[in-house]
Amino acid sequence: MSKIDTVRAAMMQAMKEKNKPRKDALSSLLAALKAKAIDKRADLTEEEENAVVRREIKQLRETMESAPEGRSDIREECQTRIAVYEEFVPRQMSEEEVAAVIDTVLQELGLAAPTAKDKGLIMKNLMPRVKGKADGGMVNRLVAARLS
Numbered sequence: 001m002s003k004i005d006t007v008r009a010a011m012m013q014a015m016k017e018k019n020k021p022r023k024d025a026l027s028s029l030l031a032a033l034k035a036k037a038i039d040k041r042a043d044l045t046e047e048e049e050n051a052v053v054r055r056e057i058k059q060l061r062e063t064m065e066s067a068p069e070g071r072s073d074i075r076e077e078c079q080t081r082i083a084v085y086e087e088f089v090p091r092q093m094s095e096e097e098v099a100a101v102i103d104t105v106l107q108e109l110g111l112a113a114p115t116a117k118d119k120g121l122i123m124k125n126l127m128p129r130v131k132g133k134a135d136g137g138m139v140n141r142l143v144a145a146r147l148s
Helices: 003-016 020-040 046-066 072-088 095-109 116-130 136-146
Strands: none
Touching (some): 003 046, 003 072, 020 072, 046 072, 095 116, 095 136, 116 136
């Protein structure tokens, strides 16, 4: 069952429960997923669907951060939507899990004391393993902390 079908079913359930904020959030997410599928002119893969949901969450966080101090209504709506959207993405890896993957990559590459010159090689081997499962900024920060 595709994420579009899952979101549509959840939206129908929210409509039956007369939960307007949840229904509106799901409607917006469904529109984003459909728009991406139309742009691609094919069904989305699971990874592409997850990327769309993560992009929507990221945009909501940016909106929440840029909202004026007096606009608590905008912030609350963004928080509500983020909570709903997070139900539809896989759990993100923790810093400890990413650090363990970094250790594995360093061992495989035979780098006991990696330097800044090795960062490209490390990232090239690391990113396919954590792509979509961990925040890229966090991964970059953890790798930079390991470089001597």
